[in-house]
Structures are given as C-alpha cells and as structure tokens.
Amino acid sequence: MSISRNDIDHVARLARLALNDEEKDLFTAQMEAILSYAETLNELNTDGVIPTSHAVPLSNAFRPDTATPSLGIDLALSNAPDRSGSYFQVPPVIE
Amino acid sequence: MNYQPVIGLEVHVQLTTKSKIFCGCSTRFGAEPNLHTCPVCLALPGALPVLNRQVAEYAIMAGLATNCSIAHHSIFARKNYFYPDLPKGYQISQFEQPICEKGWLDIDGDWGSKRIGITRIHMEEDAGKLVHGMNGGSGVDLNRAGTPLLEVVSEPDLRSADEAVAYLKKLYQIVTYLGVCDGNMEEGSFRCDANVSVMPMGSSVLGTRAEVKNVNSFKFVKQAIDFEISRQIELIEDGGKVVQETRLFDPNKGVTRSMRGKEEAHDYRYFPDPDLVPLVINSEWVERIEKELPELPEQKRQRFITHYALPEYDADVLTASRLLAAYFEETAAFAHNPKAAANWVMGEVTRALNDSGRDIDHCPVAPKALGELIRLIDNGTISGTIAKKVFDHIWNNGGEPAAIVQQQGLAQVSDTSAIDAVIDQVLAAAPDQVAEYRSGKEKVFGFFVGQVMKAMKGKGNPALVNDLLKRKLS
Secondary structure, eight states: OOOOHHHHHHHHHHTTOOOOHHHHHHHHHHHHHHHHHHHGGGGSOOTTOOOOSOSSOOOOOEEOSOOOOOOOHHHHHTTOSOEETTEEEESOOOO | OOEEEEEEEEEEEEOOOSBOSSSOOBOOTTOSTTSSOOHHHHTOTTOOOOEEHHHHHHHHHHHHHTTOEEOSEEOOEEEEOOOTTOTTSEEEEOOSSOSEEEEEEEEEETTEEEEEEEEEEEEEEOOOEEEEEETTEEEEEOSSTTOEEEEEEEOSOBOSHHHHHHHHHHHHHHHHHHTSOOOOTTTTSEEEEEEEEEEETTOOSOOOOEEEEEEOSHHHHHHHHHHHHHHHHHHHHTTOOOOOEEEEEETTTTEEEEOTTTOSOOOOOOEEOTTSOOEEOOHHHHHHHHHHOOOOHHHHHHHHHHHSOOOHHHHHHHTSSHHHHHHHHHHHHHHTOHHHHHHHIIIIIHHHHHHHTOOGGGOSSOHHHHHHHHHHHHTTSSOHHHHHHHHHHHHHHOOOHHHHHHHTTOOOBOOHHHHHHHHHHHHHHOHHHHHHHHTTOGGGHHHHHHHHHHHTTTOBOHHHHHHHHHHHHO
16 A cells, blocks of 8 residues: 555545645655555455444444424524524535 | 437435434424534534434335335445535445345336336435525525435436436335325425436447436426536537536526536545444345335226226326325215216316316315215216316315205206206297208207207206207207
8 A cells, every 4th residue: 555645635635634745744654654554454364254334233223203302593503603693604605 | 420318317305204314303394594403413522323213114115115125234324525514524324235226117218118227225314504695604504404315326227308207207206105205396305416428329338427416396307407418419519528527407597507616526435434333124124114015106006997997097197196096086985986086086176276276185175075076967966067066166165065056956957848848948949940950950959959058057967958859859
C-alpha cells in the first residue's frame, strides 16, 4: 500500500480540511505507516470467512413504531450559533 | 444515425410510519420547522439510532410485492457527504447487503409486455429541508431528517420515457396498494431520479449517463427524460460528449440543467454503521408477512374478471387505485349487479369526481346509495335517465335514493293505459311526422319517443314506451 500526496489532497478535500504543505508531508508519511501496519492482516488466510460488519454479537434491535415527544423547537435550537424564527440559520448554500 | 435511449430509475418511496426510522419523532408533514426533532435526528453527540421495526416490515412487504429475494442478513451503512440538510455529515442508508434484491415488475412496454428488473430495494433516512435566501443565508428545517424511505433501484431496462412512466405507475400502484406509502407526490412521498443515456441503435456499449434528480410527477418524468434524450443526441451529433453529471429538471421551462459545483466526483466512502446492529431476517418472519400481504393490483384485476365477470378494460380501470376498487366492490355488493356498478363508477362517478376535482375517498355519494340507486333501475322503479338526476341530487344534497324518488315523484310510469293516453296525444299533435314514419322514414321514431318522454317528464318506462309506440304506429 502506497499513499501519495494526491491521496492526501483528495481525503483532505472530502473532509473539508485545509492542510499546508508541511502537514501534507507529515500525514502522507503517517497514513502510509498506519496502512502498512494494517496490511499485516492480509497475511492471514481469510478464505471462507464472512466479512465482519459488527464486532458485537447482537442483531435485530428494534423500537416499535410509536411517536414519542420531541425536544421542542427552543431546546432543539439552543446549541445553534444562529437561528431565524424556528430555523437553524446557516451561511448561504451554493446550489 | 438512430439512437437507443437507456433509462434506469431510482425511486424514493416515503413510508407511512408514525415515527421516524431511527427515533420516535413524528413524521407528520407540514409542522412548524424543527418541531419534530430530538438528539438522534439532530445528530447530537452520544445519541444512538434504533431501527423502527415497521420500516423493516414495510421494506419486506415491498420486496415481496416486487418479486425480490429478501436478504437473510442485512446491514446499514454510512454514506458520507457534507451538506447542511444532513446534520450527521452522513446519511444512514444501505450499501452492501440491502434488504431486498433481484426483483422485477412486468409493464406494458413500447412493444408489448416487458419485464423490468429491480436491482435492489434498500432502507434509508431522508435529509432535512433547506430554505434558501433566508437572512442572506439559508434556513435548515430538520423535521424531515430521519423520515423513513425505501429506495427502489431498477435495472437500465427501460427504453423510452413512456416505458419509464409505465414502470413508475406500476410501482406507485403497488406501494399505495400495500399501504406502505401514501402516494402524495406533491409532498414528495414518491419521487424519482432518472439515469438517462443514449447509444447508437444496435450497439451494446452503454453511453455516458446523466442523472436527473428529484422529479415528483409522472408528467415531469416524461418531460425530463424526453428532454434529456434529445439533449444528449444533439450533443453527440454536434460532435460533443455527454458528461456524467447530476442535472435538475425545471418544470416551468421543461428543461434539465447541470448542477455544477455539488458534484466533485461522488466519493461517499460507505462503511457499515457501527451504531446499528445487523438485521437477521428468518423465513418465519418473511412467511408471516407474505401471508398478511393485501391483495395486489394484478390479483385484484384477475379476481374482478373472474368473480364479477367484468371485461378486462373495466377491471383495469377499477383496480387503478385501491380506493376506487373498494368503492366499486361495496357498490356492487349493494347493487347485486356488478356490471351496472362498474358502469356507474367508471361513468357518472368518475365524471362527477373529475368535474369537482375530488378523490374517490371524498365522494359525496356513498357506495350504499349508489348501489340502491342501481337496484331502483333494475327493479323498474326508475329509468336510467331519472337515476342520473337522483345521483346528481344526492351528490349535491345527500339523501336516500328511494326517499328522493318518492318525495319528488320520480318513479317511472309503467301503467300501460297512462302511457297509451300520452302516446295518443303526441301522435294526434304530430300528424305530419306520423305520415312520414308510415311512409318508411323510421328515423322519426326517436322524435316520438322524445315527445312522449317529455310529456311524461322523463318518467315513462322506456321499454314500455318503445313497445307501445311501435304497436300504435304499425
């Protein structure tokens, strides 16, 4: 597994992170090291092993379809940096 | 050169659950913004989603009704992207191991009956709603965030806008019959993304596709796809290339437009959502749901043909919606005359509903009243013409057919001597026409019938009037 500067640029853009050149170098090396370490797993023979999606042996956790009380508008908006009436106010969204 | 359009549809079906897919907030439409929100659908730290069991049940119902295989093991995935209507920074959806796969629907295609493949049906949550241009920015309403959706993905088996619409109508009919969707397209309960491409006729290599997003009426789907097909063909003919992109349909201008900017090569980095445990669906569960499935449109259509002895055409029209079919069946039960009930429902009832812009569930004439009205015709109390008057009267003022007939003296006259008396008057007053008729101009017969009926205020028994007139004139 080899991580390039392009990979770092791509992942940073997806995560909306602005990285400077120094950080990009640093993260390229770190990501490379992390992924190489994880590569060790590829040495195992996993033929016939079903991919694990969850580590907990649980299934079918359900709730019934009943409406329960919500927070209320003021409480729901109480953490918001800004509001307009009952809306969360955010900067313009470019369509 | 001739081109072959290739179309695949992704349909979002909003489910009729009372609460959201992963929390207990209400799914009621039209509430004050952010009234139906809680830590889970607001994505507050530490909140954990728990699956609404009814959503899984509805998904299995939809899968069975569209001939899908139901997964024994199904998981949820996170679809990662940033947009202000998506508070978590990801949408909970399904990627690997969707709940239903490999189904099909038969439609009336351009060249006869055609089987359209359904790739998969998966469960997911809806995003919130943005209101643009609010205080120089945008407003975010998260009431809809977490509303349960099924996404039904078809194979690229459709070859024209008409086939796409036929497929959509069929799917719409099924989900509304099942009751898993209210079918309210204006409120976005059933909306569709169309993947459209064109390739030279006879080619087997698919062209580059464009995706037209969020079209919410059958008419717009047809317009959007037709526009997209012509746009792509013109582009290629002019030496250009179709680019893979997302486009929006503008219903006012009937065109699709590129959604620049938002695109940036989809890279959703799907991975299994660790917050939601896998769904294990055993055969008992599936069998139980299968047993409880309501009658589907195709089954109902067949039953109408065999049980009520209706022509195929009538069965098609009457089973178009579950409510219309139910209205017919109730009417037929009261009328003891299925064919007459079918004629009335497809005729007067449909006309009156169209004229007043009402749906069948708001029909002012109840099936019981219509059934009794039909019985009054069948037992000779009133004629069909008078029955239409009584129908209009009930439509506008309510009331019982028999009582109205009695109060307004509408019962038809079957007393031969009374009819004979009127006929004598009519014939005496029209000697010229009588002469014409006797000289072989049989068309004049209609004139006599009309005059007699007019004199009897429409209450003469039509069969008797005809018989007696013929006898007098011969």
